[in-house]
Amino acid sequence: MYFGLPSGLTRTVKKYGVSAWRRVATEHGAELISWPPRGCLSVNGTEYLWSYTLRLTLQNHALSPEQDALIHTRVGTRRWARSNAWDGQRGISAYLFTPSPWANNASPFGRAQMKWQPGPKGKREGKMVWDDVLAATMARFTSHAFLPSAPDLAANPGEFLKPDGSVRLAGVVFRDGLGEHSHHIVGTGASARDRWQIFRQLASGLKDIAAPDHALQRTPVPVRPRPAANDLLLIDQEALARAAGPRIIVDVLYDTRVMLVELLTALHKALGQQAPALPADGTVPGEYVVRTAHLATVIRPRPVAEIAAPLQVDHSIKRRKDRALKATSPRRALTLQRLHDPDIAGLPRFALVEMAGPKAFQSAEHDPKEAVKSAAASLGVLTQNVTPPLPTGTLPGTETKATRTQRVNKAVLDLLTRQTGLLGHPDSPGTPASPLTDVTTVGLWVVRRTKAHKATLPLAIAHTPDEPFARIRLPHTSSWVPFGQGLLTLADYDIERRLTDEQVCNFFGEVVEEITDGSDIALLTLAQNIRSACSGLNNALLQPDTLAFDPRQPLPEHRLKGLRHLRLRTDLRDETSQHYSHRGEDEAGEVGVGSHFWRDPRRPRHYFSTARKPATAAGGSPRGSRIEAHWACTGRDKDKNKTYGMKHETRQDVWNPQLLEIAVARHAPDDDPAAWAALAHQQRYEATHFSDPLVLPAVLHLGYTVSKHILPTHLVEPVTEHDG
Template sequence: MYQTIRVTAYEPDPAHGPWQEELQVMRLGEQLHAELTRRWEQTHSGADHPLRLPVKRLNSLLLGMAPGVLATGRNAGTDGLLPWLYAHEPVPHEVLAPVVATWAAGVFRRNDEEDTEADWELEDELLAPGPDTSLGLPAWETEPVDLTETAMSAGGTAEPLRRLYGLLPEQVALRLAARPFRTGGTTLHFRVVSTDSGAELVSWPPQRYERRKETWYYSAQVKIALHTVPFAPRIRLHVSTGVRRWATRLALRPHQMSGATVLLDAPLPWPAGPERHPRLVVNTLGYDRRRKEVAWRRHSPAPLVPELDIVRRYPDPAELFASPDKWITGRGEVAAGIVYHPRLGPHEVGPGLMPRERAEIDAWIEEGLRPVLRRVPDLGRVTRSNTPSLLPRTVKRDEPLAREAQLALRRQAALGRVLSGRPLEVEVLWQSAETRTALLAELPKLIGLPPGSGQEIADDTWQWRVNDIEINVRARPAGALLSPLQVSGNRARRRAVRLADAINDRCALVARNTEPPRSSAALVVAEIADKDQFAAHPDSDPKHALRLAWARQGRISQFVNLPTATTSLEHRARWTWLDAFRQLGAISPPAHRVGTGIPANLQYAALWLVRYTAQGPTRCPIRRLVAVRVRPDEELGAIEGWDAERSAWVPYRELLLSLADGNVRDQWRRHGSGGEGVEEQWQREAQRQIRALLFQLRERPTLLLANSANLRQCWPRLSNGSLVRDMLGFGTEPAQRLTVYGNDLRVVLVRDANSREEVPEWYAHDDNGRIGFAEGVWGPAEPANRVFASTARTPHTATLPKGLRKLVPTAESRTAPGKTAWNPAQLEVTVLGCLTEEVLAQSDRAGVTPDRPVEWATLTHQLRYHNDYPPLARPLPLHLARLAAEYVLPLAEAPNAPATASDS
């Protein structure tokens, strides 16, 4: 058993002191900013949105084509006095001017007019402005910059200066890219890719993998992001590793290309500079519905590069779409790679790296960051109570009940609790007879009945009875109910409205073809095609329409995909029923094994913010707070949710139905008033609801669980820099003691990587050089520590050797690149508030035994485990709150609003 884990995170080394760099800084300046903004407004005077100088494409072009530019400052397009460019040495104006002129010519050109002689004069004006213009480029200024400069929050969290979020990852990426990575007798060279959340390293040129008489391409990938950790005295640089796969054939038509990232490798056009740039230029390729062709989109600099370099040939969007394999290896001196996504078709290279290979890259990174940054200290075990009271995976032969039989008894008890004597009415809508047979065979096994035990009480209707539970299942062909939605092509109406019309049409079809349920406990299980099958026609997937239609009838719904050659029907049927039981609320956490420090009558509460933009499931934006309460004790054991309309806790099933019914009355969609902005208004309303919920939980000990990355969107005081131990803050009011909101309230925040690398990767290791995985709760050896790491066990399907090498396969493992390397993620657990000695003393409860933060972290970790599931990504109450978002399905109501470019 491993006793230590190592996180791939780095912090400033105190032995080195500040990381000071003398950087060159350029600001747009008030005059140049004003002149560019004036010209921008002249050419876009008819815009129906606030104008802001569009420097994003310019910044991308500068990073890719101007050697020496280290990073670009944020918000330079709004204020000419903010830093715009950073460099180690002044980049000559003779290099910057053509880049800025090329960008400006494209931005200030009206509609699709051709280049004019005036466009080419912009470069001369930038280099030598005339008396009637303010277009001259400003001079570079020397500025000392501490790349590790921080300010300490009131709660003891080190926070970096804002500009370091972009500047430090870029500096680290360029520093690492200057050194090759050697492994297995092979040398990999890295290029830098700038991202909105930090920087990436991508090995270039890509690796080749021969499979099925075809060649597939992939690269090593290293992501770098700057973050903070609650109550940590130093900032952290999180580094994660993986595989970047490249699409070499696209299994979709041009109009199905919603958007794919393209990295461009272009030589520099400047005669006196280096031949290649250490960066790859980021672009987006997608279908332009107005021009009805594949085109560069979203501030892509690719269309401007040929104007800077008229000698070489660059990829045309249509050509790149048709033959991506011909550009990945390069044509002449230019190469381009389409970043792979599953919607683009199959790929024979599997994602992920195994821990041995990750550890080697991590060691290379550690060496490259010395002496300015050091590795964060390893974490050790803080408890041996890794799991709650789960049934053993294997049961001795002489035991009276096998494990599956014991699980069935527990499911019976949970179903009996939520049904309370009512029959469960199930409608199965099938498209394949195999799925129908598998569903009917698996249901009795899950509740402890032998196969074939159901009684056929009518045509295609079966009944099962066990103890006080009655389940009636009617199975019938799905017919047209599960066919694709027919969305109007009338682009004079907004996309969300057209989709709402199609959804309402499907709801009407369901109402005409489905009898009202006879029981208040009603469920639909529907067999549906995978979402990729609807990709050819956007918004045609009927899943959300059907969920809404059945919810209006008082039925919850669970979907199962059509059979494929790679999935087990029995396995899929089992998970379908288990997820259906979960929606009924027939699930509860196993008894914990933390100890007597946890109150016997503890209840759990979890908060989740549903926040959909116009790209949400129904193309209609909404914000909705979901609250779930779990009472695990036997007498009152229940899964409940907060119904805001009724101001009451209701069974989980009723919560789901209320979310589908009440979301159109979202008070957070209204405009701000009284000088208060929309964001501030909905944050204030959300926090009012949270405080009201805390009041509803005061009658018994409560553990409040929240995902800080999710909830801080409406509760900004959950950001790391605002946290104070054992205090809660709302709005602009001073933070108050936790006990103000409940004498026996504890608050635990969890955080995962959530695509922004907010939590670092990890691997276990020991003194004998072994590298692998380990489950448990981890932290530093400090009794007052509040931040822990929770790692779960690997599932039984993850059986790859820990030392598998994919970047440079060995002769004995030539198929290694085709393997999927699954790694358990770390969940950061922060015990924000508990009853410490200080808290108890302030509350005049000195005789009460104080809490140990490690016990509450352990309890949160154990809530990830359940007999019916592999370890969950989040504690069960939070898992239930998040999944409730599936029923938040708002429909647009504005009937005749004009369409916009983004709508279409």
């Protein structure tokens, strides 16, 4: 793609602000960078430098009859490090600027990487070096060596940005985590207004080879209004009773009395009750029973005791897996023994466990959380961790009473609603013009983990119109079980979780056969998740109105009655473009970011979804600019009245909601495809544990969260008799 970018482009793209654009040779795609950088002065006079970047990628699209390709542009900020840059783990990118005497404005910049090379143990001989592969690549772009010294560049990047002739011109990319004292005052992201300006200039520069695509058209679709935090905490008990059972047990494994009180309060509040006060004599009741119209809940406080203690790691065992097995087995045995209770066998069980976060342990190997989770799951207990209380206060490392309550509420909500798969239904599914009724949504997902958690596990999540919760179908279970039950089966030792692509395709084929009973079904897939296993869903192979996970074996038409297929794509790898929006036809009007459901006027099967604008963006920053001053509130006068004036938004962070593509790959002849795509948009708003819209529709989001419940291989084998 880099070679496809005309070298004259930088001359034809007009300047924006005072900067011109220069080409950059990168590994992926083509990049332009605004040069020279702009400066931003801090209060004490330090100058921080930054540039805009413009990344161009060529993207294919499915279901386009003319097989057209679109160039996606991504505008971002590049902030230049000015002081010592160091990262012991990850590479550091640097831009190298051609020093040759015949370089001109069209000469490309190069991008290379430095990494930290540790010295021998115990000696302070580590140093920054150029990453071998990339440095070799860079050498091809110039006639003589032009790599500056990596240690010098990392030690003082600022000097290389404004060289006095003694050093090569180079810039180090600033990012967070480049050392303790490293910071930058310029905000991240490009505002919608700046993106609009830059895009217009690029379009005019490229007018001989490309034209801007048609603008997307806003299509009104009702979505769930944002619920208040207190409403969200109030659990739908009828739904929970249907998902789990009319009688549930919640164990509260507490370490401190403070957290016990918080957890009891939050649990009672979630059930719409007032929590009774704990006895003043320091004792703790054995259990609380909360009976409401639909649900009976038994809450059983128990000291967590040694369950939460760090694991004992035997470092004389060299093999990592054997060491982990030895460390976790006694803890699993202990947890089994403590949680086992024949009196309540068969009842749905939950546990909130007070255990320290990962940073409190010497290393990840000492952290008992996964061992406890796996033992609990094998007894049918869904668990949620909650970290111990921090001292009360407002300094770092402390928390206020309110924030503590908030995080406990989050923990309760996650355990009782997300892990049980409780979901809402859109009030009016489809578009106002073509409403839908009684549609079942099914999401297909492939869980992929590597290393100790290694798994390639396909699964399906279904949400039917008559149930308030999601069901999950896994390859090793023959039935659609409630989501929470499905999570528990992942702790089984005999679960086959490394499936081949062929097995994945076959499983999805079986799933489709099971769900198609003639009723209306929206099948949702995420292209980036599924296409490597099911190549039939690739851009090039996806055929309208058919369904083929394996391109050689399309599913027979008579098996697909009532089935619609919506294939989604996110902006991962720039597969959907960035966006800006404006009202009406007038581009020069206020440019911002929209939060809507969009129709593509050129492609009848393509729709797009953008989520609600975050509150910070609503404050004016998408309409602001790092380059142009705009009219805005600049502060307050001595009478505390707002003062207005022209201001630059250079230091403001800008956050851009991504564009979600919804391709209606299969629909019935008399369908309005917009209604089906709108359903996917509405499903982003149906989570019961989170008030903001999710990136993915609820059924796909639940599929995504399953990967966090995959346990390492040493924890899914049964505890043997010599353990514990």
